[in-house]
Amino acid sequence: MFLKTVAFILLAFLVQRAWKLSLGFGTSDVGYINRPGPCRNVAPIETGSEDIAVTSNGLAFISSGMQLSDMCSSAVDARFSQFVGRIYVFDFQNSKQDAVEVSLPKELQYNFSPHGIDLLEDSETGEILLFVVNHRKIGEFVEILSYQPESRSLSMVRSVTHELFTSLNDVLAIDRNSFLVSNDAYFRSCWRILEPLLGLRWCNFIYFDGTVGQSIIENGHDFNSVALSRNGKQVYLTRPSEMKLEIYNRSKGTETLKLHQSINVGMAVDNVFSDQSTGDLWLGSHPSLALLTKHLSDIDLRAPSQVIRIQPLGPQNDPFNTYKLFSPFGDDGELVSGSSSAVHFKDKLLIGTVAHKVAYCEVQS
Amino acid sequence: MILKAIVLLIALFALQRVWQLSPGFGIHSKGYIHRPGPCRTVKPIQTGSEDITLTDNGIAFISSGLRLNLCKQLFDKKIQQFTGRIYKFNFNDPAHAAVEVALPRELEKDFNPHGVSHWKDASSDELWLFVVNHRKDNDNVEVMKYNHELNSLSLVRSVQSTMFTSVNDILAVGPKSFYASNDGYFHGCLRSLEVVVGLALGSVVFFDGVTASLVVQRQSDLNSMALSEDGTRLFLTKTFEQQINIFNISKENGNLMFDRAIDVGVSIDNIYADPVSEDLWLGAHSSMYLLSQHMTNLDAKAPSKVVRVHPLGLEADRFESYELHSPFGDDGRLISRSSSAVYYQEQMLVGSISDTLVFCDIIV
Numbered sequence A: 001m002f003l004k005t006v007a008f009i010l011l012a013f014l015v016q017r018a019w020k021l022s023l024g025f026g027t028s029d030v031g032y033i034n035r036p037g038p039c040r041n042v043a044p045i046e047t048g049s050e051d052i053a054v055t056s057n058g059l060a061f062i063s064s065g066m067q068l069s070d071m072c073s074s075a076v077d078a079r080f081s082q083f084v085g086r087i088y089v090f091d092f093q094n095s096k097q098d099a100v101e102v103s104l105p106k107e108l109q110y111n112f113s114p115h116g117i118d119l120l121e122d123s124e125t126g127e128i129l130l131f132v133v134n135h136r137k138i139g140e141f142v143e144i145l146s147y148q149p150e151s152r153s154l155s156m157v158r159s160v161t162h163e164l165f166t167s168l169n170d171v172l173a174i175d176r177n178s179f180l181v182s183n184d185a186y187f188r189s190c191w192r193i194l195e196p197l198l199g200l201r202w203c204n205f206i207y208f209d210g211t212v213g214q215s216i217i218e219n220g221h222d223f224n225s226v227a228l229s230r231n232g233k234q235v236y237l238t239r240p241s242e243m244k245l246e247i248y249n250r251s252k253g254t255e256t257l258k259l260h261q262s263i264n265v266g267m268a269v270d271n272v273f274s275d276q277s278t279g280d281l282w283l284g285s286h287p288s289l290a291l292l293t294k295h296l297s298d299i300d301l302r303a304p305s306q307v308i309r310i311q312p313l314g315p316q317n318d319p320f321n322t323y324k325l326f327s328p329f330g331d332d333g334e335l336v337s338g339s340s341s342a343v344h345f346k347d348k349l350l351i352g353t354v355a356h357k358v359a360y361c362e363v364q365s
Numbered sequence B: 001m002i003l004k005a006i007v008l009l010i011a012l013f014a015l016q017r018v019w020q021l022s023p024g025f026g027i028h029s030k031g032y033i034h035r036p037g038p039c040r041t042v043k044p045i046q047t048g049s050e051d052i053t054l055t056d057n058g059i060a061f062i063s064s065g066l067r068l069n070l071c072k073q074l075f076d077k078k079i080q081q082f083t084g085r086i087y088k089f090n091f092n093d094p095a096h097a098a099v100e101v102a103l104p105r106e107l108e109k110d111f112n113p114h115g116v117s118h119w120k121d122a123s124s125d126e127l128w129l130f131v132v133n134h135r136k137d138n139d140n141v142e143v144m145k146y147n148h149e150l151n152s153l154s155l156v157r158s159v160q161s162t163m164f165t166s167v168n169d170i171l172a173v174g175p176k177s178f179y180a181s182n183d184g185y186f187h188g189c190l191r192s193l194e195v196v197v198g199l200a201l202g203s204v205v206f207f208d209g210v211t212a213s214l215v216v217q218r219q220s221d222l223n224s225m226a227l228s229e230d231g232t233r234l235f236l237t238k239t240f241e242q243q244i245n246i247f248n249i250s251k252e253n254g255n256l257m258f259d260r261a262i263d264v265g266v267s268i269d270n271i272y273a274d275p276v277s278e279d280l281w282l283g284a285h286s287s288m289y290l291l292s293q294h295m296t297n298l299d300a301k302a303p304s305k306v307v308r309v310h311p312l313g314l315e316a317d318r319f320e321s322y323e324l325h326s327p328f329g330d331d332g333r334l335i336s337r338s339s340s341a342v343y344y345q346e347q348m349l350v351g352s353i354s355d356t357l358v359f360c361d362i363i364v
Helices: A002-025 A078-082 A190-198 A289-297 B002-025 B077-081 B190-197 B288-296
Strands: A039-041 A051-054 A059-064 A086-091 A100-102 A114-121 A128-135 A140-148 A153-161 A168-173 A179-183 A203-208 A213-220 A226-228 A234-239 A244-251 A256-264 A268-274 A281-286 A305-312 A323-331 A339-345 A348-353 A359-362 B039-041 B051-054 B059-064 B085-090 B099-101 B113-120 B127-134 B139-147 B152-159 B167-172 B178-182 B202-207 B212-219 B222-227 B233-238 B243-249 B256-263 B267-273 B280-285 B304-311 B322-330 B338-343 B347-352 B358-361
Touching: A051 A268, A051 A339, A051 A348, A059 A114, A059 A128, A059 A348, A086 A114, A114 A168, A114 A179, A128 A168, A140 A168, A168 A226, A179 A226, A213 A256, A226 A268, A234 A268, A244 A268, A281 A289, A281 A348, A305 A339, A305 A348, A323 A339, A323 A348, A323 A359, B051 B267, B051 B338, B051 B347, B059 B113, B059 B347, B085 B113, B127 B152, B127 B167, B139 B167, B139 B178, B167 B222, B178 B222, B202 B222, B222 B267, B233 B267, B243 B267, B280 B288, B280 B347, B304 B338, B304 B347, B322 B338, B322 B347, B322 B358
Parallel strands: A051 A114, A268 A339, B051 B113, B113 B167, B267 B338
Antiparallel strands: A039 A359, A051 A059, A059 A086, A086 A100, A114 A128, A128 A140, A140 A153, A168 A179, A179 A203, A203 A213, A226 A234, A234 A244, A244 A256, A268 A281, A281 A305, A281 A339, A305 A323, A339 A348, A348 A359, B039 B358, B051 B059, B059 B085, B085 B099, B113 B127, B127 B139, B139 B152, B167 B178, B178 B202, B202 B212, B222 B233, B233 B243, B243 B256, B267 B280, B280 B304, B280 B338, B304 B322, B338 B347, B347 B358
């Protein structure tokens, strides 16, 4: 009798987990091709462009070559260990030019597996500071780097690690020394598969003030990408497996976050870009997490891509109170597989992927 | 003990049906907005444009005002007030509104149109319109002659058959002959049971001008048909299964031989085969769940989607490989429940079950 009850509870739990997972897993999702205008790949990027940050002048910094093999190597394509971590720069105002590799500081050569990226522009000096999540062999780091445009190189300003950094994903720069950073899992190894399967909530979202790191959101799972609203009063956070974009009200200074709204985007969303000119949110998304997983286990298998734009229609103090969902770009994986990010600059779009190429599109419709 | 076994079997069966239906049901699907260019509604259509047939010189005939004879008690009462009409739209003069076509007198009081097709005589330019009409008692196929000068239709023949159980679409293959698809058997509320349980009571009927014969039997979920450019293949859509079935047509007797199935990944409705590019254009419902909600309340918007299947295979087997494009998507505010899409010279018309008709210029 007792055994039957246990078996029944286990079955009910498994069914519930399967149902919840299946909604986000997109087993029947197809990558429909649709374009906002002419699109093409940007040379020479072929081994990923996971995240992209853009300056106010349209200079885009792209993190490329994330190795992923530190994240359960048996589950991912062996070729990931051959990927070389790089930062590329692409100029929206000179879009016919290829992306150019930026040289890394000596400490990071052979020690660079970049993930989320953000930047700060000093309005007086014009200095560009890059904040990059780096999955070093020894642990999770946020590298703060200064960009030297004449030599197209990055110099190390500061390297930050912390015991709360378990499996970093994206970073949001606050000022020269402080940032917010997300953990997308607790485990960095193969054990991480247990976390979504069992619904474990062992992730946190961290504020590093320059000296001290602390959790500002705890007991979560699957925190992915983070961005800031135009007025700095709201923080956007993506939750891929729940297909959600969460909006938090932010208290500047203390960096306390309070959940204000949750938008169900209807698809596994990856990185979020907050367009400072329109207030729109642009999301690199995965129509099928199942196909993405297959693509990561064999890079030659294509994974569909999609870009979602959330247009706010609400008042200034609550912009996403009402909104519209657009999907200006979709691909079956031939042009770009596994789109993880999308940035918009003056009617042009740059679309990045986890382990594949980059697409550049003119937005005409 | 037996009771427990029966309960378990029913539960397992129900679970399996839920699993099979759920991708087509799209509970979490959103209607993302995207356009191939500037789009607008076409006046004066507001009560549906379920199916569209397009002549080779860019004249579209649109069936409007469909009152689906399924479970009426569940549907918005406003649907019962709809008036059945045929509209004409000219792609060569797209700024002009759609124009109502005068119906034959016999049909004025008994017209509930669903699928439409046409046949044009290559030499004389005579045009016949074939319309599925859910008359009060039966489903008929009305074969009508179109008069260009008067913009009117005259009834040539009203075809009835016991094989017409629940006709959805029609495909003309000659001035007198056609294929008719039965999307099921039961009318009224029993149809919901038919879908839920998955009864295979649909079929395709071939009428050669004299006799009717069943060329596809014991299928569920059949919807719309189109003909390949060379007339040798028939495309048949299956909505919940999200598939297009391709059949080879026998020249002697019109029989259909199944060739292959294409998975389209979304619940598709009507199909149009572009004779120039051989692309297949489909009206689709990204969420059958929201569609059913819209049926009970027309003010609740339901998303719309157009899919274009572009063949990549060689001449012998054009759809052996293919690309899936989606040139149009809407959250339901411009058009709810898109059921059909046709293409003509970089322009597109999108029809809906009970809502507007949309015209788009294709610039992308």
